[in-house]
Amino acid sequence: MYINSLYLQNFRNIKNANISFSPNLNVLVGNNGMGKTNVLESIYFLSIGKSPRAVKDIECINFEESNAKLGLEFIRNKTPRKINLNLFKNQKKTLLLDNMPLKKLSDIVGHFGSVYFSPIELQIISGAPTLRRRFIDIINCQLSPQYMDELFKYQRAIKQRNNYLKAHKTNEYNTELESWDIQIASLCASLTKRRQVFIERLNGVAKEIHKNITNNIEQIDIKYISCIDDIKDASFDEIKTQFLQKMKQNFEKDRVLEYTSFGCHNDDIDVKLQYLKDNQVIKTINIKKSGSQGQQRTSVLSMKLAELEILKDEYDEPPVLLLDDVLGELDKDRQNALLNYCKNFQTIITCTEWKYKIDAKIFEINNGVITLKQ
Ligand SMILES: Nc1ncnc2c1ncn2[C@@H]1O[C@H](COP(=O)(O)OP(=O)(O)OP(=O)(O)O)[C@@H](O)[C@H]1O
Ligand SMILES: [Mg+2]
Structure with a gap:
């Protein structure tokens, strides 16, 4: 799939823009703070109905305005499609697909797919677990509306449980808390199962890509680390029961902390690097602890390219690749590996300077105003 055009009104510092993209490589050049990331953010927003960086939608509306409009025309399966999103300061956002209003946010899933890659993602391995969880959640939201629904329900339930703990300062594990925990345990079990299956899939694809990039010298091995044990062969009910028991056991701690300290909102992934000789593993290291910066970056690159491949597989068409200053x-070698990959996807790259001699449609951005340069 590819984007034909993007329309933005009052989206952050972009007052008005109508951009026609090439189906191949597009480059958006501009100095710092001009609005490059804002453009990519708006496109990603239209994939999942949420910003990849803003905590609240309202942050994306221009400071001086009370609403923002985003419109995307794209080609999917040779057919023109359209997504429109309207953001309001005092009202819920509205989403339209081919001019039809969508009832819930997750109805957007599965129509327009994109992969967003920025320097923050380069820290997926070296950085905090939040980055790794966001990585998993964001892909899964693009793969499954059920995942998105469950994730939002789970986040809401945890927030409400935390509010309850703060407001009531209850000393006893009561029926109200138990009813929260039954709901939370069920959502936790489902999200955990889905994540574990997804990580196995990601591992298979990323392993091959990583071997390719490193000329069969290294491979990576990714595992999901759940806050409960032995999830691999456990059924949904077994996992749910374990969660519920642990939540009850953790009540005393949560009561003191006044927040929910146990649950899949604390899960993580573990990435190992395996050295290969004649296709056999000869040594394994923990990349986060012992990998070089270069090895960590190559591993992230393999994971992001695997995300691209998985989405392509799922959508039956290549998603759009958004490379933000990455x-x-x-x-040089990793730049080439990435640029080589771009050839198979519509790509939008942002940078402060474009020095490559590759065919591309080049735009300039200056204080939110976008002009075609070449
Ligand atoms: N709601 C908003 N209303 C108006 N302007 C905003 C809003 N949110 C952010 N901005 C402005 O957008 C600009 C930042 O845009 P962006 O992050 O896209 O820059 P960039 O070109 O990617 O810069 P860099 O090269 O540093 O990454 C800042 O000047 C910021 O003040
Ligand atoms: Mg930027």
């Missing part, structure tokens, strides 16, 4: 962070 090339400058990579060395």
Whole structure:
């Protein structure tokens, strides 16, 4: 699939823009703070109905305005499609697919797919677990509306349970808490199962890509780390029961902390690097602890490219690749590996300077005003 055009009104510092993209490579050049990331953010927003960086939608509306409009025309399966999103300061956002209003946010899933890659993602391995959880959640939201629904329900339930703990300062595990925990345990079990299955899939794809990038010298091995044990062969009910028991056991701690300290909102992934000789593993290291910065970056690249491949597989068409200032962070070999990959996807790259001699449609951005350069 590819984007034909993007329309933005009052989206952050972009007052008005109508951009016609090439189905191949597009480059958006501009100095710092001009609005490059804002453009990519708006496109990603239209994939999942949420910003990849804003905590609240309202942050995306221009400071001086009370609403923002985003419109995307794209081609999917040779057919023109359209997504429109309206953001309001005092009202719920509205989403339209081919001019038809969508009832819930997750109805957007499965129509327009994109992969967003920025320097923050380069820290998926070296950085905090939040980054790794966001990585897993964001892909799964693009893969499954059920996942998105469950994740939102789970986040809401945890927030309400935390509010309850704060407001009531209850000393006893009561029926109200138990009813929260039954709901939370069920959502936790489902999300955990889905994540574990997804990580197995990601591992298979990323392993092959990583071997390719490193000429069969290294491979990676990704595992889901759940807050409960032995999830691999456990059924949904077994996992749910374990969660419920642990939540009850944790009540005393939560009561003191006044927040929910146990649950899949604390899960993580573990990435190992395996050295290969004649296709056999000869040594394994923990990349986060012992990998070089270069090895960590190559591993992230393999994971992001695997995300791209998985979405392509799921959508039956290549998703759009959004590269936000990421090339400058990579060395020559990794830049080439990434640029080589771009050939198979519509790609939009942002940078402060474009120095490559590759065919591309080039735009300039200056204080939110976008002009076609070449
Ligand atoms: N709601 C908003 N209303 C108006 N302007 C905003 C809003 N949110 C952010 N901005 C402005 O957008 C600009 C930042 O845009 P963006 O992050 O896209 O820049 P960039 O070109 O990617 O810069 P860099 O090269 O540093 O990454 C800042 O000047 C910021 O003040
Ligand atoms: Mg930026």
